[in-house]
Amino acid sequence: AAPSSAAPAPAPAAGGNDEPGQKVVIGFSAPAADHGWIAAIAKNAEATAKQYADVEFKPVEPTNDINAQISAVESLIAAKVAALVILPNDGQQLNQVALQAAGAGIPVVNLDRVFPDKLAYRTWIGGDNYGMGVAAGHHVGKKLKDKGIANPVIVEIQGIATLPLTQDRSKGFADALKTYGFSVTAKQDAKFTVETGNQVAASLLQAHKKIDALWNHDDDQGVGVLAAIKEAGRTEFFMVGGAGSLNAMKEIQSGSSVLEATVTYSPTMASSAIKLARLIAQGKGMGDLVENQVPQSITLASETITKENVEKYLPLGFES
Amino acid sequence: MKVDTRGAAVRQTWLGRAGATRHLGLVAALVLLAIVGLVTRPGNFATASNLVSILSLAATIGVITVGMTFVIIGGGIDLSVGAIMAMASVWATTLATQSYGPFVMAVCAILVGTGAGLVNGLLVSYGRLVPFIATLAMLVAARGLAQRMSDRKTQLIQGGNKAVVELSTTRVLGIPLLVYIFALVVVLGWILLNRTTFGRRTYAVGGNPEAARLAGINVRRHTMALYALSGLCCGIAAILIMARTTTGSSTHGDLYELDAIAAVIIGGTLLTGGRGTLVGSILGLLIFTLITNLFILNGLNTSDQLIAKGLIIVVAVLLQRRNLKERAP
Amino acid sequence: MKVDTRGAAVRQTWLGRAGATRHLGLVAALVLLAIVGLVTRPGNFATASNLVSILSLAATIGVITVGMTFVIIGGGIDLSVGAIMAMASVWATTLATQSYGPFVMAVCAILVGTGAGLVNGLLVSYGRLVPFIATLAMLVAARGLAQRMSDRKTQLIQGGNKAVVELSTTRVLGIPLLVYIFALVVVLGWILLNRTTFGRRTYAVGGNPEAARLAGINVRRHTMALYALSGLCCGIAAILIMARTTTGSSTHGDLYELDAIAAVIIGGTLLTGGRGTLVGSILGLLIFTLITNLFILNGLNTSDQLIAKGLIIVVAVLLQRRNLKERAP
Amino acid sequence: MLVIRGVVKQFPGVRALDGVDLDVRAGEVHCLLGQNGAGKSTLIKVLAGVHQPDAGTVEFNGAKVRPGSPIDAIRLGIATIYQELDLVDGLSVADNILLGHEKSHAGFVNRAATHRAAAGVLARLGHPEIHPSTEAGRLSPAAKQVVSMARALSHDARLIIMDEPSAALAHDEVANLFRIIRELTAQGVAVVYISHRLEEIREIGDRVTVLKDGRTVAVGLPASETPTSQIVSLMTGRTVEYVFPPRGSGRGPAVLRVEDLSAPGAFSGVSFSVHAGEIVGLAGLVGSGRSEILEAVYGARPASGRVLLGGRPVKGTMDAVRQGMGLAPEERKAQALLLDQSVTANITLGTLPGFARFGWLRRGREREAAARLVDALGIRPADPERPVKTLSGGNQQKAVLARWLLDDRKLLLLDEPTRGVDVGARAELYAVVRRLADQGIGVLLVSSEVPEVLGLADRVLVLREGRVIHEGPADGLDEARVLDMIMEGSAV
Numbered sequence A: 001a002a003p004s005s006a007a008p009a010p011a012p013a014a015g016g017n018d019e020p021g022q023k024v025v026i027g028f029s030a031p032a033a034d035h036g037w038i039a040a041i042a043k044n045a046e047a048t049a050k051q052y053a054d055v056e057f058k059p060v061e062p063t064n065d066i067n068a069q070i071s072a073v074e075s076l077i078a079a080k081v082a083a084l085v086i087l088p089n090d091g092q093q094l095n096q097v098a099l100q101a102a103g104a105g106i107p108v109v110n111l112d113r114v115f116p117d118k119l120a121y122r123t124w125i126g127g128d129n130y131g132m133g134v135a136a137g138h139h140v141g142k143k144l145k146d147k148g149i150a151n152p153v154i155v156e157i158q159g160i161a162t163l164p165l166t167q168d169r170s171k172g173f174a175d176a177l178k179t180y181g182f183s184v185t186a187k188q189d190a191k192f193t194v195e196t197g198n199q200v201a202a203s204l205l206q207a208h209k210k211i212d213a214l215w216n217h218d219d220d221q222g223v224g225v226l227a228a229i230k231e232a233g234r235t236e237f238f239m240v241g242g243a244g245s246l247n248a249m250k251e252i253q254s255g256s257s258v259l260e261a262t263v264t265y266s267p268t269m270a271s272s273a274i275k276l277a278r279l280i281a282q283g284k285g286m287g288d289l290v291e292n293q294v295p296q297s298i299t300l301a302s303e304t305i306t307k308e309n310v311e312k313y314l315p316l317g318f319e320s
Numbered sequence B, C: 001m002k003v004d005t006r007g008a009a010v011r012q013t014w015l016g017r018a019g020a021t022r023h024l025g026l027v028a029a030l031v032l033l034a035i036v037g038l039v040t041r042p043g044n045f046a047t048a049s050n051l052v053s054i055l056s057l058a059a060t061i062g063v064i065t066v067g068m069t070f071v072i073i074g075g076g077i078d079l080s081v082g083a084i085m086a087m088a089s090v091w092a093t094t095l096a097t098q099s100y101g102p103f104v105m106a107v108c109a110i111l112v113g114t115g116a117g118l119v120n121g122l123l124v125s126y127g128r129l130v131p132f133i134a135t136l137a138m139l140v141a142a143r144g145l146a147q148r149m150s151d152r153k154t155q156l157i158q159g160g161n162k163a164v165v166e167l168s169t170t171r172v173l174g175i176p177l178l179v180y181i182f183a184l185v186v187v188l189g190w191i192l193l194n195r196t197t198f199g200r201r202t203y204a205v206g207g208n209p210e211a212a213r214l215a216g217i218n219v220r221r222h223t224m225a226l227y228a229l230s231g232l233c234c235g236i237a238a239i240l241i242m243a244r245t246t247t248g249s250s251t252h253g254d255l256y257e258l259d260a261i262a263a264v265i266i267g268g269t270l271l272t273g274g275r276g277t278l279v280g281s282i283l284g285l286l287i288f289t290l291i292t293n294l295f296i297l298n299g300l301n302t303s304d305q306l307i308a309k310g311l312i313i314v315v316a317v318l319l320q321r322r323n324l325k326e327r328a329p
Numbered sequence D: 001m002l003v004i005r006g007v008v009k010q011f012p013g014v015r016a017l018d019g020v021d022l023d024v025r026a027g028e029v030h031c032l033l034g035q036n037g038a039g040k041s042t043l044i045k046v047l048a049g050v051h052q053p054d055a056g057t058v059e060f061n062g063a064k065v066r067p068g069s070p071i072d073a074i075r076l077g078i079a080t081i082y083q084e085l086d087l088v089d090g091l092s093v094a095d096n097i098l099l100g101h102e103k104s105h106a107g108f109v110n111r112a113a114t115h116r117a118a119a120g121v122l123a124r125l126g127h128p129e130i131h132p133s134t135e136a137g138r139l140s141p142a143a144k145q146v147v148s149m150a151r152a153l154s155h156d157a158r159l160i161i162m163d164e165p166s167a168a169l170a171h172d173e174v175a176n177l178f179r180i181i182r183e184l185t186a187q188g189v190a191v192v193y194i195s196h197r198l199e200e201i202r203e204i205g206d207r208v209t210v211l212k213d214g215r216t217v218a219v220g221l222p223a224s225e226t227p228t229s230q231i232v233s234l235m236t237g238r239t240v241e242y243v244f245p246p247r248g249s250g251r252g253p254a255v256l257r258v259e260d261l262s263a264p265g266a267f268s269g270v271s272f273s274v275h276a277g278e279i280v281g282l283a284g285l286v287g288s289g290r291s292e293i294l295e296a297v298y299g300a301r302p303a304s305g306r307v308l309l310g311g312r313p314v315k316g317t318m319d320a321v322r323q324g325m326g327l328a329p330e331e332r333k334a335q336a337l338l339l340d341q342s343v344t345a346n347i348t349l350g351t352l353p354g355f356a357r358f359g360w361l362r363r364g365r366e367r368e369a370a371a372r373l374v375d376a377l378g379i380r381p382a383d384p385e386r387p388v389k390t391l392s393g394g395n396q397q398k399a400v401l402a403r404w405l406l407d408d409r410k411l412l413l414l415d416e417p418t419r420g421v422d423v424g425a426r427a428e429l430y431a432v433v434r435r436l437a438d439q440g441i442g443v444l445l446v447s448s449e450v451p452e453v454l455g456l457a458d459r460v461l462v463l464r465e466g467r468v469i470h471e472g473p474a475d476g477l478d479e480a481r482v483l484d485m486i487m488e489g490s491a492v
């Protein structure tokens, strides 16, 4: 259902890249889909693969256990797929098995969480976590500056604290705020789930009786955060979300919510990753570019969605 | 006769202990935590809204803890509570269920919870599976079912059914309805455990199943009822979590089983069954909730929170141990 | 005399059971799973590389399961295994430790693991904490410490220390070294449990601590040794996970405690202690690993996997139950 | 009122009942006799609905019955006191007594009525001092036995079965029990009574049925007229009752010296010594602190004062065992046995280091030694690899004793060593204990059966309220005198 909105049907690309080519098997491994964003990743990948008659999609058991994901990738290597798309639980920990794939002559498209070793992947495509934090920071900083608030209380609700992506987002946020002379008053991490978002927000609201701005890293947990805010009846601040879920966009669109913006981190990247893997496996380049081969790395920009531009983004929103 | 005097002496200590001093260690730990709260965040901790917030946080898992207390006193364990709650919340928030309105949603959550609990009970008492394994299988399967049913999406409660959400937002005397529900479940659970034959038999079944059987108790049926009761509590908890988060989701209640079991055991209930109190479990749960609240009020980062939590658990239990002077394992 | 001949008959059945038939149910479940593998993925399942991959996957948690078997037979439980492994892996991969080379890294992992296990043991046997609570506290605190130490970052093993990683990449007779380490730990564990006074005492301490005490066994010291042993296994497992992932990380071993306990219990060891076998635990673990492998090979989606896993667990245990004809709880 | 014909019960590998007949009349005390493992407990479990018979018929009050569960039996009016104490430790005495038939209204327990009912039965049993709200787990074994009896009495039963109710009771308690039994039979209630103490049978029994190897070898003999020798020979094929071996000749140096041992609330100022080759008996009422003294000597219970073994102070239980003490405790199930483990593992538990080299078990030697003891003590079935929980009560007790007979102990502490052991095996046990003493071991013996203390011990200590009130050679004492001493001044 989701992909129809999340992954637009391939427009006939320049250079005829969508013309059926040599038949390829593309292996896919990602963390367990216990989260709206990851679920959208898996679905987008599958949906995009289905659009090509020349692609056989071969997903393996998504898991949150590193050890099991290593095994999963090993099994794909053993199956001699033509290309691998891997969203690792942790880039560092799966680096070795990705190297193994490269060693076996299988090109790896590294999706989002990056392998430290460039030899481990052929192409990296992913979001810009630092940039996401920067975007949120600018939105918050600019707005507070405009309001002329001197010492604003800025609260941050992170995702899973041990993920590098969380740390990057936080750093970007802090760096951007610094340019306005602001800093984060308090931050807590939730676990990317509605419930944890709700719990953390409920307590944070108790800890700070007056808040000026709140950035929540993830729109999934944002549902819980919003519920906590409503329950506490707090309206004195504004909130910025992260990722760009359909829910969040609708809230923004309504105009009556504290949530007034979200910064994107779109799961459509999975669709693109499958397309890249197909091109690489078939030895094609990207039609719009001059080069004969797919580039080594592609970083998506993080965009800021507000009431003004939300219409444009709605079709890309994923259901959390 | 000699036995006389000694017996009487023992009795009095025991009675005294059962009353006030039994939970002294836990109460002391709670008071200590409260003092820490007052000292570190004087302006935020002791406010009515913060206390209400603590109780609201405790409500969902609190209801589950009530059921867990019964199961553990009855000699079992239920690892599936969080997953059953998630499944019930998802089932109650599908578009189909939501079309029947809030009342049917609540009934649905309760039926799904009780039904899953009943399956646990059947597996344990008639399938003769070890409780750990039976409920572990249920944990895994219920999460899978919940994911399937929801297509891994978070299901929002729709406008027409805001009555469910109002359990969380409507306040009577400044306290949200869901806290009253929590209190009601605790009181009913206490009565069931301490004032009915069902409660008596729960202790017997957990403490010495063979003796219970010889005394003419239908141990299997009773065991089954205990798991169904735990499932029922999960169903009620599902309603509360739906009210709080305005959603049903397969991710709800992750690791609740560990928290609930820990609360029960910190409360002095033996994992081997046959002994324990509901009041202890609830106190244990409040300690956990208070710890989390204090950490967030003080803006501790997660790593330090974890370290501190480990230490606090040890200290709280040592306090209690000192009071109970129980035997080593 | 009647009794005589019949006694002999019983003895034989019973002995027979101890040998082959005891684990018949588990073996049957394994065989069934293998058949499923052969039928669904004929070209992939029965390959040498897939079998090696299954064993490599089982190795880390397998080593932990060995320690867990001892603790549970000894009447305890260890929830902290995954966290201790994570902490050991982090400690062994700090820049400081890495500067001393691979040997010191391995020793460091083992010492950290054993030390943490020792703390568990102290808390349980001398602090008289319930094992569930003591090791839960350790779980929480060790994860926190691991996060602090690593600053929540994944620590890569550096070029000079590739010897550690070679445990995973070097193969002898086509089998990675870490599988040999796993096998060695199992064999040593089996000998310790079945052929030494230590093993015999473990059964005594778990089965009836009071009787063990009155028979002159130092129950506390023995209990402490059991947790230290489990910690040691976590240290070894840390080396294996470092080899497999080339990293140390505070996120390693998440929920390993549940998997290890489940494997032990599916293997027929009672949570109440005093009974159980190491072979059963390992078979239980292989069943879990095989299930995961089959899912990977068949590319089932997660939800269906979970549902199927729940059902398989129930069926496997029912198979075993049927064989053992044990009494209801 | 109860007619049993040809009941058969097969356990895996053992035919516990192999065609048993039994007739019980209303208002009589019908005694069931037989050696350990003869099938007595199994038979009553069949009656109580715990086991289902493989063949045979049970008629109760003229109707064929087949109790499928304990509930059925209770409903029929059959109440049972089981051999193994089966109370729920975490519940109060009152709750234990009324378990399964609580005084309740619509599921709510009527606590006052429960309390009253429990207090009533306890008073009737002559134990008003056991308070109904005491936690059962905190009671002494004797008090637990009383509570078990109270539970059986609390049912309005037509037939009450008692499986060795006196095993955990002392002399005065047994008298109390008999008073109750007479009251019951006077009301027409039938009692099936199991005991290994023949003098009790003679005192309370009307008729006797003897079991041997799962068969009835005699049905309904008149209890008062049948000579003891006949009963014993029916049971065992031999004609002995209490045969105490002749006392040893000399006594060696003191093995154990106890000086001014005190534990608050249990005993105080206890001093005595045990010499090599000597058996010292402790006599006293239940609760006089005998078990506590044994435990304190063994280092298993904190006490002030000094305990010296061979002149060296004993520091804790481990040290006691290392220095050569062994304790056969009072409650075999709770304190001694690993029920799931084999007989061998149970027997060798205390002396494990003797069967190991550097921690490595030498299982051949272990098995051999265990087999020797199984044979010597007549543990049946004679299979050292059998899990101990499948043995009958008396045979389990023998396994407990066997634990300390493996190597050369200096001092054995025996707490009620013959509890539940049959007449024939007792004689063997007495012989074994005496033989050990003759080899130079000191023995400290606690028994609630005064004749046993007097017959086996060389020297006797009489205890009252935690104090030694008499010490002297057993020769100069008779049963009446000892009973006088231990009861003197007490409320009885």
Ligand SMILES: Nc1ncnc2c1ncn2[C@@H]1O[C@H](COP(=O)(O)OP(=O)(O)OP(=O)(O)O)[C@@H](O)[C@H]1O
Pocket: D011, D012, D014, D015, D016, D034, D035, D036, D037, D038, D039, D040, D041, D042, D043, D083, D380, D381, D389, D390, D391, D392, D393, D394, D395, D420, D422
């Ligand atoms: N659950 C069981 N499983 C296997 N064998 C059993 C079981 N219960 C009893 N037996 C066997 O049945 C036989 C009869 O045992 P039972 O307990 O009836 O003896 P008993 O006459 O009561 O002896 P005692 O005087 O020692 O109590 C014994 O050989 C015993 O080992």
Ligand SMILES: Nc1ncnc2c1ncn2[C@@H]1O[C@H](COP(=O)(O)OP(=O)(O)OP(=O)(O)O)[C@@H](O)[C@H]1O
Pocket: B002, B003, B006, B007, B010, D138, D139, D140, D141, D142, D143, D170, D284, D285, D286, D287, D288, D289, D290, D291, D292, D330, D448
């Ligand atoms: N843990 C305990 N808590 C309270 N009272 C106890 C405890 N243990 C024993 N007692 C009491 O202490 C008294 C002494 O009991 P004990 O069994 O040691 O006496 P005994 O002389 O050995 O008699 P017996 O023949 O029953 O063994 C009993 O009245 C019992 O109620």
Ligand SMILES: [Mg+2]
Pocket: D040, D041, D042, D083, D163, D392, D393, D394
């Ligand atoms: Mg018997």
Ligand SMILES: [Mg+2]
Pocket: D290, D291, D292, D330, D415
């Ligand atoms: Mg005693």
